[in-house]
Every structure is written in structure tokens, then in C-alpha cells.
Amino acid sequence: MQMRALVTGASAGLGAEFARQLAADGFALVLVARSADRLRSLAAQLPVETEVLVADLLTDEGLERVAARLDDDARPVDVLVNNAGFAVAEPFHESTVEDEQRMHELLSWVPLRLAHAALPGMRRRGAGGILNVASLAGRLPSGSYAASKAHVIALSRSLHARYRRDGVTVTALLPGFVPTEFHDRMGVSPDVVPRAGWANPSSVVREGLRALRTRRGVVVSDWRYRLAAPFASLVPDRLIAGVGLGARIERVGTADAVRESPRTDAQTDRP
Numbered sequence: 001m002q003m004r005a006l007v008t009g010a011s012a013g014l015g016a017e018f019a020r021q022l023a024a025d026g027f028a029l030v031l032v033a034r035s036a037d038r039l040r041s042l043a044a045q046l047p048v049e050t051e052v053l054v055a056d057l058l059t060d061e062g063l064e065r066v067a068a069r070l071d072d073d074a075r076p077v078d079v080l081v082n083n084a085g086f087a088v089a090e091p092f093h094e095s096t097v098e099d100e101q102r103m104h105e106l107l108s109w110v111p112l113r114l115a116h117a118a119l120p121g122m123r124r125r126g127a128g129g130i131l132n133v134a135s136l137a138g139r140l141p142s143g144s145y146a147a148s149k150a151h152v153i154a155l156s157r158s159l160h161a162r163y164r165r166d167g168v169t170v171t172a173l174l175p176g177f178v179p180t181e182f183h184d185r186m187g188v189s190p191d192v193v194p195r196a197g198w199a200n201p202s203s204v205v206r207e208g209l210r211a212l213r214t215r216r217g218v219v220v221s222d223w224r225y226r227l228a229a230p231f232a233s234l235v236p237d238r239l240i241a242g243v244g245l246g247a248r249i250e251r252v253g254t255a256d257a258v259r260e261s262p263r264t265d266a267q268t269d270r271p
């Protein structure tokens with residue numbers, strides 16, 4: 001029987017790449033995001049059966065519709081990719097509490113809610129995979145974005161340890177910097193990250209899917225980040241906080257750090 005995967009945040013960046021690679025692996029797909037046109041245009045390019053589920057995961061109605069789809073035993077979802085996300089650009093002392101809450105919900109509550117909807121069916125069927133796109137930032141003291149990602153890493157590790165024996169794998173994928181629309185949406189110039197620091201989006205996705213297939217709990221993507229990760233815990237917190245993306249934006253200043261972005265609509269719409 002054909003396997004099916006549901007990908008959140010599939011209209012752009014890593015999510016669209018997850019959809020392409022899962023389709024190449026023969027998965028039928030359920031694509032979730034707010035941008036209907038972009039999802040439909042991606043679906044039209046994929047050589048597999050594809051459902052488009054337009055939903056704002058920051059609304060109760062949108063989130064519950066996606067949860068209900070995951071809970072539908074008649075059309076089971078074998079793999080859930082919790083990928084949708086954004087980051088608040090402003091440093092913590094300047095951000096609005098509404099933006100902080102929306103980021104925290106999308107990065108922490110939404111993956112938990114959707115895993116909670118998907119896991120019982122996977123457990124009953126004795127097979128399934130949940131891939132949570134976290135971030136290397138989740139292992140570092142680098143702001144409230146990092147704190148939300150730390151939550152999803154801890155959740156993934158707990159669920160993986162508990163449900164592996166039932167045939168369900170839960171993997172946290174920890175990318176470093178990846179060139180997607182993520183930084184554009186924050187209104188941050190890619191120049192705040194040195195060229196050598198960017199990882200290739202298709203390699204990041206490939207490594208995530210391989211980790212899920214090989215039933216790993218946590219994977220840091222890109223060999224350079226894997227090499228650097230163990231040393232990060234040796235560096236004092238205040239130094240890490242001083243070189244994180246937030247600190248760079250503060251130092252460079254918004255005038256220099258923010259470039260004219262072709263996605264001004266997305267910025268104004270920023271969740």
C-alpha cells in the first residue's frame with residue numbers, strides 16, 4: 001500500500017523540499033500551509049497523489065482541521081513532518097508579547113498538538129514516523145526562538161524513547177543556517193551569516209529523512225555543524241548569546257541588517 005506523509009509549512013523552504021523528496025520516495029502527500037496558490041502549484045508538479053490542506057496553524061480552526069486529518073484512520077498518515085515555523089527578529093526586550101506568543105505556539109504547541117493527533121493511530125498500526133524540524137539553536141542559549149526549539153527537541157526525545165518499541169519513530173532534526181525564506185520573513189539580510197555558514201536545503205532534508213528511516217532520535221544536519229556542536233556546550237553562555245543571530249542583528253543595526261525584501265507581503269503578514 002502507498003505510504004502517505006503530511007508536511008506542515010510545505011509552501012516554501014524546507015517544507016517544499018520535504019514534499020519533493022518524499023514524493024520522489026513514492027509517498028502520497030498532504031501539504032499544509034496558509035498560501036493556497038503556492039501549495040497548489042507545488043502539488044501540480046509532484047508525480048504522486050497530493051492533497052492540499054490550506055490552514056493557518058495559529059488558529060484553533062486550522063490546527064484542529066489538520067489534527068482531524070491526522071486522526072483519520074480511513075486515510076492513514078504514515079509520516080508527519082512538523083516543519084512550519086518563523087522567528088521573531090527583534091531582541092527579547094524589544095519584541096511584542098503577541099509575536100512571542102505566536103512564535104512559541106507555532107514552534108512548540110503546534111508540533112505537540114499534531115504529534116498527539118498522529119501518534120495513537122501510528123501506534124495502533126505498529127508503524128509511523130514523526131519528524132520535528134527543530135534547530136541547532138535549541139541547544140544554545142540564543143533567545144526565545146531557541147527556547148521553543150529546545151522544547152520540541154525534549155518532546156521528540158521523550159516520545160522517541162517511549163514509542164520506539166511500538167514501531168513509532170520520533171526524530172528531531174537540528175539544522176544550522178539554511179537559505180530559505182526564513183530570514184527574509186524576519187526582515188534579516190543573509191549577510192548577517194557568513195557564506196560558509198549556510199547549509200544546503202536539500203542535504204538538510206535528505207539527512208532528516210534518512211535519520212527518520214534509520215530510527216534516530218536526534219540528528220544535527222550538515223557535517224560542519226555536527227563537528228562544531230559538541231564544542232558549543234564548552235563555550236560560556238554569555239559568549240554564545242553574544243554571537244547568535246539576534247546579537248548580530250542588534251550589533252549590525254536594523255538599517256544595515258534589513259534589506260529590501262521581495263517578500264514584503266510576507267513580512268507584513270508575519271505571524
Ligand SMILES: NC(=O)c1ccc[n+]([C@@H]2O[C@H](COP(=O)([O-])OP(=O)(O)OC[C@H]3O[C@@H](n4cnc5c(N)ncnc54)[C@H](OP(=O)(O)O)[C@@H]3O)[C@@H](O)[C@H]2O)c1
Binds near residue numbers: 011014038106178
Ligand atoms: N532556515 C533556517 O536557517 C532554519 C534553521 C533551523 C531551523 N529552521 C526551521 O525550519 C523550519 C522551516 O523553515 P524554513 O527555513 O523552510 O522557512 P520558510 O522558507 O520561511 O518556510 C516557512 C513555512 O512555514 C509556513 N508557515 C508559517 N506560518 C504558518 C502558519 N501560521 N500556519 C501554517 N504554515 C505556516 C510557511 O507557509 P505560509 O506562509 O504559506 O503559511 C512556509 O511554508 C522552521 O521550523 C524553522 O524554524 C530553519
